Amino acid sequence: MPHQFFTMGKKIAIIGGGNLGSAIAEGLVDTGFSEAADIVITKRNVSTLGRLQQKGVRTGSDNNDAVKSADVVILAVKPFQVAEVLAGIKNELVPGKLLISVVTGVLISEMDSILQSPVACVRAMPNTAIAIGESMTCVCSRNASASELEYVNDLFGKLGKVVTIDEKLMEAATVLAACGTAYAMRFIRANIQGGIEIGFDAATASLIAAQTVKGAADLLLRKGTHPEQEIDKVTTPKGCTIAGLNEMEHQGFSSSLIRGVVTSYKKIARD
Numbered sequence: 001m002p003h004q005f006f007t008m009g010k011k012i013a014i015i016g017g018g019n020l021g022s023a024i025a026e027g028l029v030d031t032g033f034s035e036a037a038d039i040v041i042t043k044r045n046v047s048t049l050g051r052l053q054q055k056g057v058r059t060g061s062d063n064n065d066a067v068k069s070a071d072v073v074i075l076a077v078k079p080f081q082v083a084e085v086l087a088g089i090k091n092e093l094v095p096g097k098l099l100i101s102v103v104t105g106v107l108i109s110e111m112d113s114i115l116q117s118p119v120a121c122v123r124a125m126p127n128t129a130i131a132i133g134e135s136m137t138c139v140c141s142r143n144a145s146a147s148e149l150e151y152v153n154d155l156f157g158k159l160g161k162v163v164t165i166d167e168k169l170m171e172a173a174t175v176l177a178a179c180g181t182a183y184a185m186r187f188i189r190a191n192i193q194g195g196i197e198i199g200f201d202a203a204t205a206s207l208i209a210a211q212t213v214k215g216a217a218d219l220l221l222r223k224g225t226h227p228e229q230e231i232d233k234v235t236t237p238k239g240c241t242i243a244g245l246n247e248m249e250h251q252g253f254s255s256s257l258i259r260g261v262v263t264s265y266k267k268i269a270r271d
């Protein structure tokens with residue numbers, strides 16, 4: 001019978017206060033999901049955590065101490081550090097606590113074999129937009145109760161959007177959601193370069209390109225439409241939009257994006 005895991009007032013230990021761990025801590029405090037005093041964040045050199053200390057988040061270098069008093073442990077170290085860090089905290093990471101790993105590429109079964117106890121485990125793959133509360137986070141789990149999963153959805157829901165997937169899709173999620181940020185940046189940068197060539201200064205071209213992409217994405221997210229429906233609204237017969245779009249396709253635009261996504265996937269996929 002899975003235990004109840006109520007969402008309010010959980011004590012959270014973030015192990016690995018780097019870019020992602022710090023962004024999560026900051027987001028959870030800024031959005032009011034957690035009281036600052038309910039979060040402890042660790043790394044070996046805590047001197048870089050001053051901003052979080054100022055917000056009232058507790059910091060330290062003792063992972064065991066942090067895990068001991070926590071209900072939820074968020075693991076945010078580099079993949080090669082996982083084995084050593086988990087082995088160091090496994091005696092405190094007892095059933096009843098929830099482990100959330102945001103580490104890329106380390107399977108739940110691999111963490112299980114280190115922990116050797118049936119602790120509930122969730123893997124989450126956010127992207128860098130988590131720093132502004134606009135992440136796309138994909139999560140999968142093993143042994144987590146409905147209320148633990150609800151908690152995880154609430155937590156990452158405060159930091160952007162969340163979707164639950166099978167663990168076998170985590171590598172695909174890394175490509176579409178995490179590498180996807182870089183693909184989108186290249187698309188925007190190319191628009192800026194084109195914008196400068198047709199007359200804008202760089203700053204104005206950057207603003208127009210970024211806000212236009214944001215608006216286009218929001219049209220899909222808020223209206224639930226398909227991209228082609230929105231394209232139809234912009235393409236006047238014999239007009240400039242369809243002429244530009246067709247030229248992009250002649251040059252292999254969609255094909256190059258699809259091949260890029262698949263190439264990234266082949267680079268990390270284990271199947």
Ligand SMILES: NC(=O)c1ccc[n+]([C@@H]2O[C@H](COP(=O)([O-])OP(=O)(O)OC[C@H]3O[C@@H](n4cnc5c(N)ncnc54)[C@H](OP(=O)(O)O)[C@@H]3O)[C@@H](O)[C@H]2O)c1
Pocket residue numbers: 015016017018019020021042043044045046063076077078079081085102103104125126127128178
């Ligand atoms: N950045 C992203 O947007 C993103 C997105 C999805 C997933 N990820 C994954 O998230 C993880 C962290 O990424 P990151 O970009 O935040 O890396 P990072 O900035 O290098 O953060 C890792 C942190 O772990 C700390 N650390 C190392 N050994 C430790 C130990 N024994 N105990 C406690 N803390 C320790 C390091 O600080 P000290 O050296 O001071 O100990 C460092 O601050 C990676 O596995 C990455 O694949 C990142």
